[in-house]
Amino acid sequence: MTSRRGLFFVGFALVALILAGGVSYFADSDPDGLDHSTLQGCTVGENEQLSGNCIAQGAKEHALKDSPLADYSVGGDDTLAGVAGVIGVIATLAVAGGFFWLLRKRSPKDT
Amino acid sequence: MPTSVAMHMSDGLLNAPTSILFGAIAVLGLVFATIGARRDLDDRTAPMAGLVAAFIFAVQMLNFPVLPGVSGHLLGGALAAILVGPWSGALCVTIVLVLQALLFADGGLTALGANITNMALIGTAAGYLVAVLLRKIAARNKVGLVAVAFIAAFCNTVIASLGFVLEFAIGGDPAFALGGVAATVIGVHCLIGIGEGVITALTVGAVGAVRPDLVHLLRGTSRPLVLKEAS
Numbered sequence: 265m266t267s268r269r270g271l272f273f274v275g276f277a278l279v280a281l282i283l284a285g286g287v288s289y290f291a292d293s294d295p296d297g298l299d300h301s302t303l304q305g306c307t308v309g310e311n312e313q314l315s316g317n318c319i320a321q322g323a324k325e326h327a328l329k330d331s332p333l334a335d336y337s338v339g340g341d342d343t344l345a346g347v348a349g350v351i352g353v354i355a356t357l358a359v360a361g362g363f364f365w366l367l368r369k370r371s372p373k374d375t
Numbered sequence: 376m377p378t379s380v381a382m383h384m385s386d387g388l389l390n391a392p393t394s395i396l397f398g399a400i401a402v403l404g405l406v407f408a409t410i411g412a413r414r415d416l417d418d419r420t421a422p423m424a425g426l427v428a429a430f431i432f433a434v435q436m437l438n439f440p441v442l443p444g445v446s447g448h449l450l451g452g453a454l455a456a457i458l459v460g461p462w463s464g465a466l467c468v469t470i471v472l473v474l475q476a477l478l479f480a481d482g483g484l485t486a487l488g489a490n491i492t493n494m495a496l497i498g499t500a501a502g503y504l505v506a507v508l509l510r511k512i513a514a515r516n517k518v519g520l521v522a523v524a525f526i527a528a529f530c531n532t533v534i535a536s537l538g539f540v541l542e543f544a545i546g547g548d549p550a551f552a553l554g555g556v557a558a559t560v561i562g563v564h565c566l567i568g569i570g571e572g573v574i575t576a577l578t579v580g581a582v583g584a585v586r587p588d589l590v591h592l593l594r595g596t597s598r599p600l601v602l603k604e605a606s
Contacts, residue, residue, distance in 0.1 A: 269419070272586055276426045284433035292438040292446035297563035298384065298539065300445040304559055319556070322548055324387035326480040334480035336436065348479065349436050355478060356432040360470045361425030364463065367409065368416035 277357065284349030288336075383472065383490045384539065386483030393546020398488030404496040405469060411462030415591070423589050424459045428467035430578070431455060435471065439570050447567030450494045453502025453531035454575040457524055458582060460591040461503040468495035493538035502531030506592050514596035521580040523592075528575035529568040536564035 295303060299320070306318035314321055328334060333351065338344035389397075416424060431451035438446035451471070455464030469491050475481040482490050506513065506527040513523035540557045547556070583590050 269586075272589075273422055273426060276430065276582075280426070280430045280433040283430075284436055288433075288436040291436060292440045294438070294440065294444050294446040296438055297441065297445060297447050297536070297567045298560065300442075300563055301556060301559040302385075302388065304555070319388060319543075319548060319551055320385075322387045323385040324483070326386065327484050328477065328480040331478070331480055333478050336479055336481070345436075349433065352436075352474065352478065353429045353433050356471060356474055357425055357429040359474060360428035360467060361422065363466070363470065364412070364416055364421040364424040367413050368418065368421040369413065 277353075280353050280357075281350055284353045285346040288345055288349045383475070383482030383494070384486040386485045388483075388547060389486065389489055389542055390546040391485070393542060394485045394488060396545070397492045397542060398485075401469075401488040401491040401496065404465065404492070408462045408465040408469075408496075412460070412466055415460045415463055420459060420463070420589070420591075424463045424467060427455050427458050427464070428470050431467060432471045432474065434574060434578075435475070441563065441566040441570065445563060447563070447570050449571055449574050450498050450532055450535055452494060452499030452535065453506065453524070453528040453571070454578055456499050456503035457506050457527065457575070457579050457592045458590060461499055464503065465495045465499040468499060489539075489542050493535045493542075497538040498531045498535030501534035502527040505530045510592060510596065513592055517580065517583060520583045520590070520593070521576045524579035525572035525576040529572040532568035532571040533561065533564050536560050 294300075302320040302323070303314070303318050306314040306316035306320060309315060326334070332339050333348050334340075335342065336345045336348040336352075338347050338351075412424075431449065431454065434449045435451065436448075438448045441447045451468050452464060455467040458464070459467065472482060472487065472490050472495060476484055476487050476490075506523055509523040509526065512519040514520075540553070540560055543556055544553050547553075579590065583593070587593055
């Protein structure tokens with residue numbers, strides 16, 4: 265059972281890595297539903313300049329917009345979104361996996 | 376101006392008191408979620424919860440078209456709740472949102488509480504409640520499980536979007552008529568909910584086919600579990 269469980273978990277992780285690292289290149293780059301809603305009433309110009317009257321005009325730049333992985337790029341290179349995605353999956357797995365592993369009930373045989 | 380790419384609420388859309396209010400609600404919710412998750416997590420389910428979080432991160436990158444010029448992406452609350460339970464599920468989505476905001480500048484920092492409230496708390500709770508109401512159908516057979524996953528995920532998306540409407544009603548720019556904002560947000564999220572439903576149904580269906588014992592929703596149902604007593 266242990267090896268079968270391990271196999272399932274490895275497979276699950278691989279699927280996540282493939283989705284973030286490869287399939288993400290086929291993602292739609294249009295604004296998502298929420299952004300679309302906040303952009304209602306505005307037109308987006310060439311330098312992402314907003315003209316018109318919309319909620320998004322109140323939005324502030326992200327405080328970490330210059331961070332190395334900002335907007336799923338790597339050092340500003342957004343052709344590397346897949347690499348950013350792989351980093352993200354590994355980081356999530358490490359943070360979430362570690363957190364949940366510390367939080368879990370210990371099995372009695374460990375004591 | 377931040378326009379595309381950012382998937383979640385940016386900073387500046389809600390006023391400061393509202394951001395703080397929903398930050399506090401998020402913290403309170405996460406305290407309860409952590410207490411609840413502790414009961415659900417063991418040697419078998421803890422690694423599953425970590426993987427579910429990583430999977431949600433990956434799938435949130437995959438924006439799919441819903442209208443000309445408009446995309447949508449998975450929120451993941453129902454998916455996580457069905458697989459690892461509502462408490463761990465809410466924490467999975469939260470970890471994804473925190474990492475997106477801190478590592479990828481996706482989703483504002485002051486808006487983090489509001490985004491967690493919508494996607495991790497409201498969305499997960501809604502998806503889980505719907506799934507539990509339909510648990511008998513989910514336990515019947517594979518088709519039932521997939522159908523319940525779809526419906527729960529659809530409700531998760533639409534009800535999570537109501538969270539934004541509520542927050543905007545409390546602390547958004549009053550120059551914009553709430554009715555129009557609500558109609559657009561809810562309308563678009565009904566379409567996104569279909570995509571959320573399809574992705575959730577496929578994922579839950581796949582896990583249910585291979586490891587039904589790792590589907591939290593099916594715990595305690597009459598479905599025979601394929602657990603071996605080997606230790």
